[in-house]
Amino acid sequence: MFGAFRATNALSGGLLWKTPWRLSKFQKARQRERLRGVDAVVATLDKALAKKGETLKALEVWKDTMPTEAEMLPKDKYTMFDRKEKRYRKGIHKLPKWTRVSQRLNPPGY
């Protein structure tokens, strides 16, 4: 049970990586920063095109559907929907490449 030859997960199974179930406060702060960065890019594009009097459908769709960082609930900033998970939520850091993709919307009611 104790000592050098105890059967822990790491010793009996070899490689064991542990991913925490939630983000740390620093990860959350950086996540908010990234969300604001994307908002800033969208705002810059919108302002520049509006000055020229041009419109872009993809930009309009983004502005209509996607909430900004300030409008998002903490729940949606740091967690995402997953049908296999207990209570249907998992940390957003489980999403592959989560720091470089946008994941803002979740099914209504979850």
Add this chain to the structure above:
Amino acid sequence: MSFFRIQLQRSAIGLPKRTRGVLMALGLRKRSQTVFHPVEAQFAGMILKVKELVSVQEVDRALDSKELRAERSPEPGFFIEKAVPR
């Protein structure tokens, strides 16, 4: 005529081929590289595809590579009061 000043902040390693293709089309090959493109819906759409990876500013004119380099280089730390004839 105004331009988008686009800088690649995050690498596209491991991202889909489409995303990397958009970066190639914008002329962004490595991180913190800066490119200029005119303010047009076409370029705005391309930037929108890679909005998580870049930072964008609207500027009045496109800088060339020499000007960009001058922007990066620090102050010399001295100034010449009077040039000595040699």
